[in-house]
Amino acid sequence: MNAFEFNNPTKIIYGKGEIKKLETNIPPQSKILLAYGGGSIKSNGIYEQVVAAISDFKVTEFAGIEPNPHFETLMKAVNIIREKNIDFILAVGGGSVIDGCKFISAAVHYQGDEWDLVEKGLARKQEKVVPFGTVLTLPATGSEMNSGGVITKASTQQKRTFGGPQYFPVFSVLDPAVIQSLPKRQIANGIVDAFTHVMEQYLTYKHDAILQDRISEGILQTLIEIGPGIMENPKDEKLAGNFMWSATMALNGLLRLGVPTDWSTHMIAHELTALHGIDHARTLAIIAPNLYRKLFEDKKEKLAQYGKRVWNLKGESEIEIAEKAIEKTVDFFESLGIDTRLSDYTEDYSDTAQIVHDRFKERKWLGLGERQKVGPELAKAIVEMSY
DSSP states (O other), rough: OOOOOOOOOOOEEEEGGGGGGGEEEEHHHTTEEEEEESSSTTTTTHHHHHHHHTSSSSEEEOOOOSSOOOHHHHHHHHHHHHHHHHHHHEEEEEEHHHHHHHHHHHHOOOOSOHHHHHHHSSGGOOOOOOEEEEEEESSOOOOGSSSSSEEEETTTEEEEEEEEGGGSSSEEEOOOOGGGGGGGHHHHHHHHHHHHHEEEEEEEOOOOHHHHHHHHHHHHHHHHHHHHHHHHOTTTTTHHHHHHHHHHHHHSTTTTTSSOOOOOHHHHHOEEEHHOOOOHHEEEEEEEHHHHHHHHHHHHHHHHHHHHHOOOOOSSSHHHHHHHHHHHHHHHHHHOOOOSSGGGTTSSTTTHHHHHHHHHHTTTOOOTTTOBBBHHHHHHHHHHHHO
């Protein structure tokens, strides 16, 4: 097991009806920016619960943070905080809203071009940030218990990751009752997103971190077990709670401790979202299976382990089991209504692989993945396989 340090300061407040505890977890006398997305929280009862819980605070609302949050939108919120001297942010939403609020937190006190925080990696060096908490409404990204984020500059179709230890939420409220109002499309996206998060920390090569592998396999098995049920009946509180906690555990830092990781699926998939506006989880489902195929020689031992432990596969050889494991993954995604080819989403894909190649080259992404093999040429080949 590799050396590591681990600190996750986010307080988790889990349970039905626990939104009421916002009042006692936000610092007294705070001036709050209440940030959310398209307004669905006003039709499912979440907004009313939040507003009731923070009624004793001075609150300014900011709506309209879109999926794959736009830098341009977030800067409007940054300016409101600066003008009103707001000192706490409450993100009510899924990963996009929470990621957006992480950027807002970083940008408020930054002196300079705020895009440099993500473009040049300066967010990690930004010491003065605005504290924030979250109310999770869509399990998927794990952003409610980690310190990373992704935002998009709409004007240039650039999607960037950023992070730093200062971007952990102070607290996150996880009420599984919120899932009952989610459309099936969003639930499916959340399952695939969480599943892929685990795979990128698990599906690399054999190592001696036995516990991390077993925890990863447990989360994968749980998502496979509950996926069809939560799609069919999102009001099932048992399934909803396990779905929500699985998504949080998938990316709160625990699985990556002491092990090799491979985030190249995410980095390629981000480009498909930026170019074509495809849901993030669906771009993961497009790219991941073909990345496994293209890097089969590097991943075959772990693929076979995954096939045997997670899917209970048997075969005449380890190679056969590893190949079957990829197909089982594709079948699982498609069973949730997630298409796994780029051509299923757009007819305008012929230049996509070359654009991804060029962007990797421009950013000097020459060696992503657990063995630093995924550069511009390999990324291009994986996208071409995904047409």
